[in-house]
Amino acid sequence: MTFEILSYGFMQKGLIAGIVIAVICSMMGLFLVLRRFSLFGDALSHMAFGGISIGMLVGVYPLWTAFIVSILGALGITKLRKSTKISGDAATAVLLVSGLGIGVLLISITGGFKVDLFSFLFGNILLISLEDTALIVGISIGIISILAILRRSFLHLTFDEEQAKINGLDVDKLNYVFVALASVTVITSMRLVGILLISALLVLPNITSMMFGKSFKTTMLLSISISVISVVSGIILSYYFDLAPSGTIVMISVAILVGVLVAKYFGVLRNTVQVKNQKLAET
Numbered sequence: 001m002t003f004e005i006l007s008y009g010f011m012q013k014g015l016i017a018g019i020v021i022a023v024i025c026s027m028m029g030l031f032l033v034l035r036r037f038s039l040f041g042d043a044l045s046h047m048a049f050g051g052i053s054i055g056m057l058v059g060v061y062p063l064w065t066a067f068i069v070s071i072l073g074a075l076g077i078t079k080l081r082k083s084t085k086i087s088g089d090a091a092t093a094v095l096l097v098s099g100l101g102i103g104v105l106l107i108s109i110t111g112g113f114k115v116d117l118f119s120f121l122f123g124n125i126l127l128i129s130l131e132d133t134a135l136i137v138g139i140s141i142g143i144i145s146i147l148a149i150l151r152r153s154f155l156h157l158t159f160d161e162e163q164a165k166i167n168g169l170d171v172d173k174l175n176y177v178f179v180a181l182a183s184v185t186v187i188t189s190m191r192l193v194g195i196l197l198i199s200a201l202l203v204l205p206n207i208t209s210m211m212f213g214k215s216f217k218t219t220m221l222l223s224i225s226i227s228v229i230s231v232v233s234g235i236i237l238s239y240y241f242d243l244a245p246s247g248t249i250v251m252i253s254v255a256i257l258v259g260v261l262v263a264k265y266f267g268v269l270r271n272t273v274q275v276k277n278q279k280l281a282e283t
Helices: 009-034 040-058 062-084 088-110 115-122 130-149 151-159 161-166 171-193 198-210 216-241 245-282
Strands: none
Touching: 009 040, 009 130, 009 151, 009 171, 009 198, 009 216, 040 062, 040 088, 040 115, 040 171, 040 198, 062 088, 062 171, 130 151, 130 171, 151 161, 151 171, 161 171, 171 198, 171 245, 198 216, 198 245, 216 245
């Protein structure tokens, strides 16, 4: 039965796009989580909301305006944070409310919500075109390639920015590249889970994988595996049970996180009981 749905063109496109989005969100999200920028993806998605509203107002393909507005907004906030010493969470909040304010204002000018806007807000990977799929795959390959090339530099930046400067890295340029990549990742992923849920795909698989306490490389591989499993199973379940793909994907990610938490709790509890029994036996 599962193989039967793979014969449908829309499922093939959805799964291909979903898998590559899962990979880039896991890779980019791990750096965001480790840098304590977990809500940065949420802020970028809201900035993209403003960009999409601009595109709909002026009659330009919304994803292009979302790319421009999100990248410029993220770079501007990064520059502002550097020059004024605004904290990371405050800068993220500025980015979030600015994008949301622009979007709501322009929507009121254009006369309210439209069907196209809802597809960006909530996502629907099963309705993407062949051109969108090719664009998503192409951009994702680019993001993965850049992350692979700059992995060591980003690691230095993530764990100790001051030490990175001492080692001769251009921290400011790397920060600009990082936020630009994060912006592109968010915009590329909107078709999968939508503006309102993109942060979940960036954060949940990484939080789950980090609970295993493994190396950076292993943690990233675990995160990618969890994300791909969530996306593929979410798309398939949404098809069979007529559910929203975005919500299904996110709830599967939540279920995996809860499952790991429960397993760790009972594992710790069992170890505690074993230690107590061992002490009792020794006495």
